[in-house]
Amino acid sequence: MKIVAVLYPEGETDGGGPPVLATAENVLGLRPFLEEQGHEIVGTSDTGAELDAQLADADVLITTPFWPLYLDEERIEKAPELRLVITAGIGSDHIDEEVAERHGITVAEVTGSNVVSVAEHNVMQILALVRNMIPAHRQAVEGRWDVADAAREAHDLEEKTVGIVGLGAIGARTALRLKGFDVRMLYHANHRRDPAEEATLGVKYARLDDLVAESDVICLALPLMEGSRALFGRERLAAMKPGSWLVNTARGAIVDTDALAEALESGHLAGYAGDTWYPQPAPSDHPWRTMPRHAMTIHYSGMTVEAQQRIAAGVKEILQAYLAGRALPEDYVLVDASAA
Template sequence: MKVVAVLYPDSDPKAHPDVLASAERALDLGPFLADRGHELVATSDTGDELDAHLGDAEVLITTPFWPVYLDHDRFDRASNLKLVITAGVGSDHVDSEAAVEHGVTVTEVTGSNVVSVAEHNVLQILALVRNFVPAHEQVADGRWDVADAAQDAHDLEGKTVGLIGLGAIGARTALRLKPFDVTMLYSARHRRSPAEEAVLGVRFARLDDLVARSDVICAALPLQQGSRSLFDRERLAAMKPGSWLVNTARGAIVDTDALVEAVESGHLAGYTWYPQPAPADHPWRHLPRNALTIHYSGMTVEAQQRIADGVREILAAHLEGASPPQDYVVSAPES
C-alpha cells in the first residue's frame, strides 16, 4: 500500500526537533508503515509532483492549512485512493460528495486542536483589544510613544464578546474568557441547555443581534455552504464602529474586499488572513490595527502529537480492514 502525506515544509528541520507535522518528519509515520510493509511518500508539493504520486496511492494525508484541494477531477486521477486523512481539523479542502462518489472515506482528527485554538482565540482578542502589536513594534523600531500606543488600547473587562459557533472550540473559548468579566453572547445552529449556558457564562442571541451588540466577535465555526462570506459588506457594516473581528476558523467566512474596506475606513480594528499562504501583494499585509499570524493556532507541539496519534489510529484501522473511529469520519461511502 502507498501512503502519500502532504505536509508543510520545514525551513530547518534540525532546529525544530519537536515539529511532527512537516514533510521532513511526516508525523513519524515512516517506521510504523515500513514495519508493516507499506510505502510512505512525504512531500510539501501540492501540484504536479503530488499528482504523480496520487495515481497509485491508497491513502492521502494532508494538513488543513497546507491543503491538497480534492475535487472531482483529482479524484478521477487518483483511482486507487480509498482514504483521505486530514492531519488536524477542517476538511473543507475535500469535496465530500466527490469523495463519496469515488468510494473514498474522508476523516480528520476530531478534537486534536480544540485547546490550542481556544487559547489562540483569547490571545488574539487580547492582542487586538489591548493594541499589543503596535506597542511591540515600537520596541523593535526603537520608538517610545506611549500616547500613540495607548490611544487604541482598551480593557477587555466589561466588553461584550460574541461567539459565532459554540462547539468544542467555541465552548472552550468561552470558559477561558469567563474570568475576564465580559458579557458573552453566542449564535449557533443548536442552542445549548440552560445549564450549559450557565457553566460557560454565555447567552444565546440571533446572529444579527449578536453582531450589532458585540465589541469583539470571534468566529468559531466550520467553513460550510452557509458560512462562506457570512461576514459580507452588509454584515461588517452592522458591526459596532471600532469593534474587532477575530477569525481563527477559515478566512473565506469573511469577504476579503469588504473587510479591507471596513478596516481601511476605521470601522473595524481586526481581521483575518485569506488566502493562505497570502501573496506578497495581499492588501492585508499593509493594513493597520491587526494581530495577524500564519495559520498555526491549532499546531502547537502538543496538538501535533495529538494529530500524529489520531492519524496513526485511523491508519491502523484501515490496515486491519476496519472502519475508522466514527468520531473521526467526515464522510464515507455507503457500505
C-alpha cells in the same frame, strides 16, 4: 499499500527545539510504523504535478488544513486507487466530500486534536487587539517610546461584550477561557445549548444580527460550509459596532476579503486578527498582509507541539484500524464510503 502525506516544507530552522512532526520530511512520525509493515509512505509539500504523479497509485492520502491540498473532482480522478483521505487536524473543507463519496473514498479527520490550541489562540488574539499590542510591540522593535500613541487605542477587556459565532468544541473552550475576564458573552449557533451548558460556559444565546450589533469583540468559531462563506460580507461588517474588533481562526473565506480591508481602512473596525486566509498559503500580495489595524498570523494556531502530537496519534489510530480492516473510530469519520 502506498500512503502519500502532503505536509509542511521543513522551513528555516537553527536546529533547536523539538522536531516539527507535521513536515513532509517527518510525516507525523509514521514512517517506522508503516515501513515495518511493508507499506510505503511518501511525504511531499508539492500540490502540483509532482503530487499528481504520486497520487496516481496512492491508496491513502494524508493532508492538512494548515498546508491544504484542495481535493476536487479533477484531482480525485487522477487518483483511481485512492480509498481513504485523512485530514491531519480539524476542518476538511479543502476536500470535496460529495465527490469523494461518489468515488468510494472515505474521509476522516482527527476530531478534537487542536481544540485547546485554537481556543488559546483566540484569547491571545482578542487581547492583542483590545490592548493594542501590535503597535506597542512595533515601537519596541523600532526604538520608539511613545506611550500616548500606544495607549490611545488600548482598552480593558473586562465588561466588554464578546460575541462568539459558532459554539462547537473550539467556541465553547474559548468561552470558558474568556469567562475569567468578566466579560458579557453572547453566542450564535445552529444548535442552541441547553440552559445548564450556557450557565457553565457563561454565555447567552442571541440571533446573529443582534450579536453583531451588540458585540465589542466578535470571535468566529464556525466551520466553512454552505451558508457561512462570506457570512461577514460588506453589509454585516458595516453592521458591527464602530470601533469593534473581529477575530477569525475559523476559515478565511467566512470573511469577505476586500470588504474587510475597506472596513479597516475606513476605521469602522478597530482591528482584525486571525490565522486563517483564503487561499492558503496566502500569496505575498494578499490584501490582508498590508491592511491597517490587523494582528494576523500565518495559519498555525492548531499546530502547537502538543497539537501535533495529538494529530499524529489520531492519524496513526485511523491508519491502524484501516490497515487491519477494522471500522474507523466513529467520531473521526466524515464520509464513510464503506457504508455505501
